[in-house]
Amino acid sequence: MGELDGRVAVITGGARGQGRAHATALAAAGADIVLCDIGGPVASVPYPLASEQDLADTAALVTRAGRRCLPVTADVRSREQMDAVAERAIAEFGRIDILLANAGVASSGLIAEMPEQTWQDMIDVNLTGVFHSFHAVVPHMVERGWGRIVATSSIVARMGARKSGHYAAAKWGVVGLVKSLALEVAEHGITVNAVLPSGVQTDMILNPATYRELLPDIENPTEADAMAMFEAGGGLIQPAEVSELILLLVSESGRRYNGEALTISGGMSAGTI
Known part of the structure; x- marks a missing residue:
């Protein structure tokens, strides 16, 4: 018997990275999984995003764990597409118990020099995408009187970072959205929380564009160069x-966690509020 037997989880950004780790972990605990990912590029993001093959590969991992999986190509920037994901999940499995609003992208730029598109893509995916995901599943959870929602924020929310405003x-904004929704739905047996990791070992960090930002004094820095830098600071967190x-x-x-913003950072957050 798994702790999540009979539960159905929708995971955005589920094709790889943290989303893949969450999908396999929840499947191992007994949940059936609805995987949502974009399966294509976002204009201002300087590294390849998850592909449809990545989505299929994660679905295969869930199936191998003995759970059912529905992979869906969808863009969290679209309310209509996220509503359709929820509708397909309910049609396929009859319920949605868990939402992991995990989809996110990264890019860089000084605030005074940032192109409008870079700003807009970031807000559309990393904040509005969370709103669309909440909007799609909350009415169903309210009707059923139970739900668990977790959104992926970042330690950078508390700290700020140069070229990452x-x-x-x-x-x-995700933290504020989480806390507000938690107040709105607590009476319906639904909890809403945010997790705020520091650097996680995923493709969002492990890509040439990020290496160049992190190590500007090295010509053509490699993954080994970046990993050495991270190890000096305690190492990257593993998605699992x-x-x-x-x-x-x-x-x-x-059930006692609601409206929380929980940091996982190996001590990096000791100096933040």
Whole structure:
């Protein structure tokens, strides 16, 4: 018997990285999974996003764990597409118990020099995409009188970061959205929380564009160069480590967590509020 037997989870950004780790962890705990990912590029994002093959590969991992999986190509920037994801999930599985609003992108730029498109893409994916995901599933959860919602924010929301003002603003907005929704739906047996990891070892960090931003004094920096830099600071968090926190929050034992912004940073957050 798994802790999530009979539950159905919708995971945005589920094709790889943290989303893939969460999908396999929840499946191992007994949940059926609806995977949502864009399967294509976003204009201002300087690294390849998850592909439809990535989505299929994660679905295969869920199936291998003995759970059912519905992979859906959809863009969180579209309310209509996210509403359609929820409708397909309910049609396929009859219910939605858990939402992990995990889809996100990263890019860089100084605030005074940032192109409008770079700002807009960031807000549209990392903040409005969370809103669309909430909007799609909450009415169903209210009707059923139970739900677990977790949104992926970032430690950068609390700290800010040079050349990441748009990212920090979007992720801080996620915290405000989470806390507000938590107040609105608590009476319906629904909890809403945010997780705020520091650097996680995913393609969002492990790509040449990010290496160049992190190591501007090295010509053509490599993954090995970047990993050496991260190891000097304690190392990157593994996606599965974030999944352990997610599992707590979405389980029955997570009922006392509501409106929380929980940081996982290996001590990096000690100097933040």
